[in-house]
Amino acid sequence: MSTHLAEWLRERRIAFSENAPIAPHLYFRIGGTVSMLVSPASAEQMAGVLAELASAPPGAGHEGPLPFVVIGGGSNIAFGDDPTRAAVVLAPAPSQVGARILGDGVLQVESGMRNQPFLAWCAANGAGGLEFLSGIPGTLGGAAAVNAGAFGRSMSDVLLGADIVDEAGAVRAVDASYFAFRYRDSRFKLGRQTVLALHLRFDPCEGKSIAKKSRENLEYRLKRHPSYRLASAGCFFKNPLLNGVKTSAGKIIEECGLKKTTCGDLAVAEEHANFLLNRGRGSFADLRRLEEKIRECVAARTGIVLEREVIYISPRGEKY
Ligand SMILES: Cc1cc2nc3c(=O)[nH]c(=O)nc-3n(C[C@H](O)[C@H](O)[C@H](O)COP(=O)(O)OP(=O)(O)OC[C@H]3O[C@@H](n4cnc5c(N)ncnc54)[C@H](O)[C@@H]3O)c2cc1C
Incomplete structure (x- = not known):
């Protein structure tokens, strides 16, 4: 599927791995494997990789070109538990003054x-x-x-x-x-x-x-905030506008009595109810269940429909 890209990367000595786990690269630590994980060494190299991905020929099995996702710090994003058909490009930190x-x-x-x-x-x-x-x-x-x-x-x-x-x-x-x-x-x-x-x-x-x-x-x-050593993606929901005033989603969730709510290994943080914490083995399925539980409960009690701030990646490499 990605043979052409692998060859291209190898020729240019750009680091990559195939069928790589993505969770270690994400603050949330949630996600299965991705088809390819590419680590360009410089901004110029990243531009080259992105140009190559944009022009890549269709893959085998009529699946189309390999979609790609660029990740910076990985602090606002979660991938699904099943393999994601995508190349993930890790934005390089500048080696000198950036x-x-x-x-x-x-x-x-x-x-x-x-x-x-x-x-x-x-x-x-x-x-x-x-x-x-x-x-x-x-x-x-x-x-x-x-x-x-x-x-x-x-x-x-x-x-x-x-x-x-x-x-x-x-x-x-x-x-x-x-x-x-x-x-x-x-x-x-x-x-x-x-x-x-x-x-x-x-x-x-x-x-x-x-x-x-x-x-x-x-x-x-x-x-x-909860300790930055705990796995999360920061504020999970956007603060909604109520009568034209931006209102804390954390406060709304807390007032609905949802602090400490859990689904599997995912939990609403005690210190800040808009932080969802992965306590170690949390899966994407747990996260989706907790998200829905909070959204449904808040909507039922207040009529407010919370909108997710964190980005998800579908098994086909689409952001949503
Ligand atoms: C403990 C904690 C506290 C946080 N507090 C805040 C806060 O106070 N305010 C706040 O706004 N956010 C907060 N966040 C969320 C997150 O840190 C921010 O949204 C952050 O700016 C995301 O940057 P990133 O490099 O990690 O992006 P990533 O998570 O890597 O990516 C986020 C999105 O940006 C895209 N992207 C990344 N790099 C590029 C690029 N070079 N070009 C184009 N697209 C790109 C990705 O494809 C993805 O769509 C917090 C998160 C945590 C874990």
Whole structure:
């Protein structure tokens, strides 16, 4: 099925494995195997892999080309228990400094850079206004794709543009409007295009105050969230709009008496009812059952239909 791709990767010495378990690469630790797991060593190599995947010939058995999914930190995503027919491309963390100042309050950062090292770079380079990312796991590319945010700010407030790989495998520059940002959403979240590098706006600021703000934000979160060592994907449901006001999904779930509810090894966290925890052997089936249980109970008691924030991948490699 993926022989052509395997050959292509081998020729270029790009690391990959076939029928690989995906759970170890996800914060939730939920998912079976994927047809191929590809680990490019650089953003350039990732662009090459994506171009190849976009142009790949149909696979055997008329199944069509192998679908692909790009993963950053894997902190907002779960795969099914059965094998997923897809190539998963792991966005590479930059081996050297992954960010640079472009000029007047604008910086460029590689999409595979993790948020916390990025904030250390921001502090060292006087780039303020991005501290809301402190404590959000994952990469800058993933954060842009899902319009991640905290403390009243999100990526849509700071993103000016990006270099992307489009569906045809071509690299091009786009501006912020191309992202079609919405609350915890953009066209990249469920789409098949990839962010290679981001252009972000920053406020020139003293490094010390950036480091202090990042530390305070992180400490605030560590006090209120379940331990980051526990497997989860952060807030599972989006905060719904009630009479025009964004309302905490965690509070709603808690008020419905659902704290500590379990399905198999999946449980609603005691510290924050919008965190679903995988206590070790949780399966995708458990997760779906718990999700439905919460949604049905909340809808029956309050009339509110909660919308999932976390991304699922179908056995055919489609995001939903
Ligand atoms: C403990 C915990 C706390 C969290 N707190 C918050 C929070 O406060 N606020 C918040 O918004 N989220 C939070 N999250 C969720 C998650 O960390 C964020 O959504 C994060 O920004 C996702 O980044 P990632 O790199 O892990 O993305 P992934 O999970 O790897 O991917 C998410 C989506 O982005 C796509 N994607 C990834 N990289 C790229 C790329 N380069 N180009 C295009 N698409 C890409 C993927 O295909 C997928 O559709 C939390 C999660 C955890 C586990």
